[in-house]
Amino acid sequence: MRYDVVIIGGGLSALVCGTRLQRSGKSVLLVSSGQNAMHFSSGSFGFLGRLPDGSAPDDLIDSVINLPEVHPYRKIGPERLRTYAGQTIGFFESAGILLHGDPTHNSYRMTASGICKPAWLAMEDVSLFAPGETPSGGKALVVTLKGFTDFNVPFISSAFTKMGYACRCVEVEMEEIARLRKNPTEMRSVNIARVLEGQQALDRFISGVRGKLKDEDTVVLPQVFGLKDTSPLAAIRSRLPAHVHFVGTMIPSVPGIRSQMCLKSAFQAAGGTFLPGDTAVRAGFDSTGRVSSVYTANLGNTPLEAGEFILASGGLWGKGLEASYDSVKEPLFSLDVDSPRERKEWYDSDFFRRQAFTGFGVVTDESLRALKGGKTVSNLRVIGAECGGANPLEEGSGAGIAIMSAFMAADSILGRI
Amino acid sequence: MKDGYDVIIIGGGITGAGTARDCAMRGLKVLLIERNDIATGATGRNHGLLHSGARYAVTDRESAAECISENLILKRIARNCVEDTSGLFISLPEDDLGYQATFVEACKAAGIDARIIDPKEALAMEPSVNPSLTGAVVVPDGSVDPFRLCLANVIDAKARGADVLVYHEVVEVLRENGRVIGVRVLDKVHGDVKEYYGSVTVNAGGIWGHHIASLAGVNVGMFPAKGALLIFAHRVAKLVLNRCRKPANADILVPGDTVSIIGTTSTRIPYEECDDVRVTPDEVDLLLREGSLLSPSLSSTRILRAYAGVRPLVASGDDPSGRSISRGIVCIDHEQRDGLKDFITITGGKLMTYRLMAEQAADAVCARLGVSAKCTTAQTPLPGSEIGGLEETARKIWAVPTTVQKAAVGRAGSRASQIGLNSDEGQGIICECEEVSCGEIASAVDNLDVRTLTDLRRRTRFGMGTCQGELCGYRAAGVLAKKTGDAPAARRDLCDFMNERWKGMFPIAWGETLREAAFTQWVSKEVLGLEEDGI
Incomplete structure (x- = not known):
């Protein structure tokens, strides 16, 4: 089977890159092994949450100069970053995902622990707060579903209290949801979202909240609405006589899964081929050192051939890297990996300090092409969390790197760079 | 009651807890x-053997009996x-098979x-045992959840009727005219200092008993011997596996609940x-190398945690590792030894012999108080163990128990x-790995002196399963916050809990453990945003 481009990975960077390429006339195949970081996202994107010295960035693009030279943002460069950041909202809108936020400045989002963290762009069901914004000091009703332990009401209400709201916490009890409890592991965000996708169930939920509302001007709800599309969000907003904030739950993430499905549909609508539930297991190289083919677990000896390959396999966590007792390897192409040699330098003994292992990635050249044995593999680009030179978790840059590197890799293949 | 305890027991490990029970049972x-x-x-840092x-x-011989x-x-x-579970003592080609006869x-x-059984029979009983074994002996070993x-x-x-104070540290042993009359304690949660008086005081501080004794002006020489252990994520073996040789490093593998534990070292x-x-990394290497000799599949099994404890051995001789120090019980009435009245130290011994240690300590207490009640702890089932086996107990409570109810019976009887x-x-499930429910968590918070998530784990x-608190910590913190009404404190506690889990993971952070750690980092820092300042 031959394509113009084969992308290994099915997460944010793979889908963005694949869609951009496919829409520009390339034939693209995505090999996706299953769940990816989007399923566990927070419903918002980070571009650069904090600078290496711990301070908060002002203009995000201007701030990139403070990052080390090997950082993917430095390789993409400020001009392109500004262009790409400006294109991001439009790109996602074309895939049916409405993002809000300022493309060049951070706002704040509230996490599932009731902590405000920097956010760049967010989905409809993630409220963003401006830096330094001190809300009205109104009254908030914090609502959860009876028996749902993945929405930590005490944490959320204490955060709204800190923001000046007078909070009251209530539980809505619904027969349809109670049925989930018969199987004790089923009370999770996605299962609840599935139940609340039914029109009658959603109506009953909204009436339940209305029944509990007294004089509150704000309602805080968990992100358990709209797995397929955002129509439940619109229904809730239009029918509750209060301002509605949706706040994150413990994973899995309903907005994350929805956006992943939207991106996948957009890729397929453009004509791309999505190979689900399969894993790339080995690769072939030609005599010049270019990648010639990739083989997968399910397809056996049938090669997937292409002129260009993109590795978007998600780093350590996505199995794009493997750590053994004494070394870190990229298992598919045996690429060069950016990780300390001594295992004791992989981690810090304090969980909450910077961990080196969350920044392991493949070494690339100036145009994000992979290095193997110190030499550039000219038709293999590395994007997203697989790309070395960054520590996305530490920087709050995971989604930004995924999207920016995806745009850059696509444009480079399309000859626009 | 602030005054007039018959006995004050210092130390909430198994020895102190057992002594408290024995004394309370004697009125x-x-x-x-x-x-x-x-x-x-x-108590919580051993094999659970x-x-x-x-x-x-x-x-x-004495300890064995x-x-x-x-x-x-x-x-x-x-x-x-x-x-x-029962246990096997196996001989490997490098071991002297002649030792087997001496051993039996x-x-x-x-x-x-x-x-003594045929090696083939041993392999049939325990397929994960090293197949190159040359000899095997079956013994009535088992596992215990400490x-x-x-x-x-x-x-x-x-x-x-006993009163229990956790998070209270003895800062002074009160003495008057050559007798110990009580203790001054620091309430570590509220910061107050209080005094409690008792007719007799028992030092059951384990390795820290050395310090307690010094507060009373007497000396109990302890020999702190560190032992490191590894927990594997599966129940690799059904039986306890030992090497049939003189006790050495990393030669016991114990199955417990859903995991296996290899240990120990002695330093x-x-x-x-x-x-x-x-x-240390060297200890991890040693445990893996020696453990794989008992059961080769350990080398390909995911490691969950590394941890270490300190054996409360009583110092004697000049043994550098402590391996040859007796595990025998030491019960000291300090009046006889040091002329200090109403102070008793109970130490040495083992988790295994805690009840006997408690009996000896309680006998000594009763002798001082002139109480004639006899020990009945060997005959009286502990709470939870009254009915019988797991299945029987579960069915007696619920005609058709659910899996969650069964799991709870497995823990609480x-x-x-x-x-x-x-x-x-x-x-509703809080911890999926160990099937711990909302009810069990809430009840523990209400009734079992729980202050932190780590207490709750014990x-x-x-939080003790494969994910090491990654998902359940957040849920349990919600239950705790609801009970205490203090969300910021519960959030700080959640951070402490995650760090405590990490302490056991980083020494073995490679392979699947490192991958899980990367995921846990993501959930804690990105999804939950823990340890960040708010707006």
Whole structure:
């Protein structure tokens, strides 16, 4: 089977890159092994949450100069970053995902622990707060579903209290949801979202909240609405006589899964081929050192051939890297990996300090092409969390790197760079 | 009651808890004081091996005989804390097979049922054992959950009128005219200092008993011997596996609940390090290398955690590792030894012989008080163990128990009937790995002296499974915050809990463990945003 481009990975960077390429006339195949970081996202994107010295960035693009030279943002460069950041909202809108936020400045989002963290762009069901914004000091009703332990009401209400709201916490009890409890592991965000996708169930939920509302001007709800599309969000907003904030739950993430499905549909609508539930297991190289083919677990000896390959396999966590007792390897192409040699330098003994292992990635050249044995593999680009030179978790840059590197890799293949 | 305890017991490990129960059963008014949570010292940091005594049969006959006697007692009185797996002592090609005869002879002399079997039979009994074994002996080893055992003793002591103070540290032993009259304690949560008076004071501080004794102006020389262990994510073997040779490093593999534990090492450490023992890379290497000799599949099994404890050995001779120091019980009436009245130290011994240690300490207390009541702990089941086996207990409570109810019975025994598992909501799962429910968590917070998530983990096993608290910590913190009304404190506690879990993971952070750690980092820092300042 031959394509113009084969992308290994099915997460944010793979889908963005694949869609951009496919829409520009390339034939693209995505090999996706299953769940990816989007399923566990927070419903918002980070571009650069904090600078290496711990301070908060002002203009995000201007701030990139403070990052080390090997950082993917430095390789993409400020001009392109500004262009790409400006294109991001439009790109996602074309895939049916409405993002809000300022493309060049951070706002704040509230996490599932009731902590405000920097956010760049967010989905409809993630409220963003401006830096330094001190809300009205109104009254908030914090609502959860009876028996749902993945929405930590005490944490959320204490955060709204800190923001000046007078909070009251209530539980809505619904027969349809109670049925989930018969199987004790089923009370999770996605299962609840599935139940609340039914029109009658959603109506009953909204009436339940209305029944509990007294004089509150704000309602805080968990992100358990709209797995397929955002129509439940619109229904809730239009029918509750209060301002509605949706706040994150413990994973899995309903907005994350929805956006992943939207991106996948957009890729397929453009004509791309999505190979689900399969894993790339080995690769072939030609005599010049270019990648010639990739083989997968399910397809056996049938090669997937292409002129260009993109590795978007998600780093350590996505199995794009493997750590053994004494070394870190990229298992598919045996690429060069950016990780300390001594295992004791992989981690810090304090969980909450910077961990080196969350920044392991493949070494690339100036145009994000992979290095193997110190030499550039000219038709293999590395994007997203697989790309070395960054520590996305530490920087709050995971989604930004995924999207920016995806745009850059696509444009480079399309000859626009 | 602030004044007039019959006995004050210092130390909430298994020895102190057992002594508190024994004294309470004899009708004494008891105060148990623990500076941290119960079972935080050596009690919670060992193999969880229900020794048959075979390990000590050759080198320490007295301890061996105590072990087998207590082994049989615990199988009766602590049925929901122990598992009668049976054990194998295997000889490998590099071991002297001639030792086997000496070993079996010594076991018989100590009253331990030891039976030589054919290596092929051993492989059939335990397919994961090293297939190159040249000899095998079956012994009545088993496993014991030390947290559960300690908790059951504390629960029973309280039910019989004992007062228990956790997070209270003894800062002074009060003396008057050559006798100990009580203690001054620091309430570590609220910061107050209080005094409690008792007719007799028992030092059951384990390795920290050295310090308690010094507060009373007497000396109890301890030999802190660190032992490191690894927990594997599966139950690799069904039976306890030992090497048939003189006790050495990493030669015991114990199955417990859903995991397996290999250990230990033995290294003398400075007394000052007892409060913060860490596992070194060399120890990890040694445990893996030697452990794989018992069961080769260990080398391909995911490691969950590394941890270490400090054996409260009583100093004697000049043994550099402590391997040859007797595990025998040491009960000191300081009047006889030091002329200090009403102060007793109970130390040495083992988790296995805690009940006997408690009996000896309680006998000494009663002798001082002129109380004639006899020890009945060997006959009286601990709370949770009254009914019988797991299945029987579960069916007696619920005609058709659910899996969550069964899991709770596995931990709490017959106490599971009282922990809110009758409703669907109570059965909602907080910890998927260990099947710990909302009801069990809420009940532990209400009734079992829980202050932190880590305390809660010791009570319920929540957070001890494959994900190491990644998802359940957040959920349990919500339950705790609801109970206390202090969300910021619960959030700080959640951070402490995640760090405590990490402490056991980073020494073995490679392979699947590192991948899980990357995921846990993501969930904690990105999804939950923990340890960040708000707007």
